[in-house]
Amino acid sequence: MGEVVFDAGQKRLFVSDPRSGEIVATDFSGRELARTGDLPGVKGLALSDDRGTLYAAVPSLRAIVTFSTPDLTEANRYVLGDQIHPSDVTIVGGKAWFGYDGPPLSGQFGSVDSSGQVYFHPRQSLESYGVSPTVHSSPSAPGVLVVASEYATSGDARIYDVSSGTEALITELASAPSSNGDFGFSPDGAELVQLAGEARRVRLSDGAIVATADISGSELDIRPDGRYAVATGAVSVYEAGSETPEWRVELQGYVVTGGLIWEPGTDRLLAVTEVFSGGSNKYALWSVSETEPAVPTPSATTASPKPPAATLRAPASVIKGQPVTITGVATNLPENRWLTIARADPEKPWETEIAQVWPDSAGAFTSLTPRQFWARPRTPPRPTSSVAPWRAPP
Template sequence: MHIRQFAERATLSAALGLSLLGFGITTATADTSTSLPISSYRDIAVDAAHQHVFLSDPFGGNVVVTDYVGQVVQQFSGEAGAWGMALSSDSRTLYVALRDAGEIAAIDTATLQETARYDTGTGAGAYAGPTSLALAGGKIWFGYSTDTWNGALGSLDLNGAQPVVTRGQGLDTFRGAPRLAATPQHPDTLVAAESDGNYATVAVYDVSAGQADAQAKRVNPGPDGCESLQDLALTPDAGQVVVACAAAHYHQVLRTADLSDDGIYTTSWSPSAVAIAPDGTVAAGVRGASGPDVQLFTPGNSTAFTAWDFPPPSDYATTTLESAGLAWAPDGSRIFAVTEDSNSSSLTLRVLNHPQVATTVTVQAPASSPRNQDLTLTGKLKASVGFGAGSTVDIWRLDDPAAGEGTLIGSAPVAADGTFSYTDRPRAKGDVQYTVQYYGDARHAYAYGTVTVNITSD
């Protein structure tokens, strides 16, 4: 059963007298699912510039490319042990960790051609080659194993005339190749975490000086502990890291500064994946059979505001979310999820279109104000999902509400907390009605609010 709660769209009543000709409301599209031509999976990357999704197939040695609805458009073979991936900040290059080749491949995202390979010097294979990638501090960082019982961090610097590889950082910290997480808003912070099936080790590094300077470290973090780490994600402000640990009963939040416990997201047994949108919305997924497979949370709110439960393929089979099997489209309009059919072990890419959430607009103004004097309107947008940079509202003025005709007098920026203000200087006497319109976006429904002010003599 699909447990999505779609927001109803608000519309202006005829009494407002505002023409909405030319105004478009984004329509939520249906979710899709597509069978993938691969038999293993490790990582996913989303390229918004070309609307492509990249998926790695380590045991088949492939990288598959789909469009935003899940249709396969390209498949790279010969990518031995394709494991972790990272997209450059300009979306021009996808970097792929090739564990079984001991290399990092570079793929041009416009031409979908491999353009280079870089030897990491780690050696190749299960206990040597690079497995996880992250872009931080102007370098490509990779996690790798030094032997069967230890892991470390390395970096690839492509800023000079020749590639420079540095290895052997974070030694004596990890018992295997660590997973990495970074965020473009705070590029000098790198988080690494590893689990050998027992207790995970999480470490935070400052990489601004070119090397991994340890800032915090914790073994078996979280109120439930962290056995069998499956995934981790860093919040856009780099203030928190969310971990998905298979033996826990919920997704656990750690404060990046010292890795102390900093809350939970209430999911269910066996968390397997986590992805965080640029506005901080958390997508948390589980592999367990109880409860929804994927849930969405606003930052700091432990209760989900929407969820998906994937239907089983048959009465005697289950559909499970893959480890690290979630990724956001950068505009927050959809989530990509990789699932497995227990009957056939076949993999599916599911495109989960984010439903627009209900949005309200409140407007405040003085009950009366002199004409030809500044009059300030204040207000706030409210929704269960935050508002990104660049959001605006339009302000309409009806000098005679009975006449039913209005004028668009300006627009106002919306702050991150949803507040806005606008100053007008009305000239007509009598009741003046102000209407504030928010046109919505991929994640918020259209909304409006009104207020009437009595304009008096000078």
């Protein structure tokens, strides 16, 4: 599986395909803009701060290769060493920091600057990434580099300050329930979100775990308002601090590394999925959004609904054995509803239905009480009558 990087400002994306050894540039509609090849096993991608240069980690060439972004013309090839096989790259402070496999089957990280000067992090005791680690950074946390094991079951990761040009360890993250997925940075740059069998919010200054959530996934992106999207074969969107998704969309295939981004200024997510079919990789660009119904604001033309109501008129007293006429007016009723008139007696805990009426277009209605009630007037305490809405007849 390769990697995707998005250039939101120019509405472009770049996809690496290690099987074909190609990098392809498309716009946000999926239309191909440029393509380059002869990069066997190409994996990690990163864009320079000015978005004019694309960096690619090519393990088979033992090099970091750069391209001009308009047309993917190769600009430079920084060979790292005979036994150095880079697989991931990110840009911090004008340098390309990369994770690599090297002798003896040990993963580590290093950097290369624009002059081609290569630097390798000196391995510390008890420091191991197993294989080539992943490297992560964000403009919201300038000078910060996260180096993480991709396959270790304990989610090994370390945070470094590289603002001086060389790395200074800030903290080592506590063991996680599972291997690492993606990392994201909070909009204010104060926290790191780690996907590793759960979602963790980690304070960048000291590595303290601020909060955890029962959320798993492989890819992550965080909006400026704090909402975050998590993806594997589906995309789920969460409010900041919530474990329950606001909405979820199933996709075909799996979201590739780096293949999930909030499009700036919109509520739309872009996701790139990969399916291996018929001996080749097939990629798809998805536009994912969830439009919630707008809640109308009461105005001169849109008023808040009023509750149904009715007024009744009936004789103050009745004569035993004589019919009683009850009239009334109903307001704020839904259309095509009849009403039930019921007799309520304080001495009885139930109501007795007297009649059903159909209001006219003005809401007015009249009811003549049925014969079975004529001979049964009540003595004090005096009963009352009421109306209740009923479903429209079929």
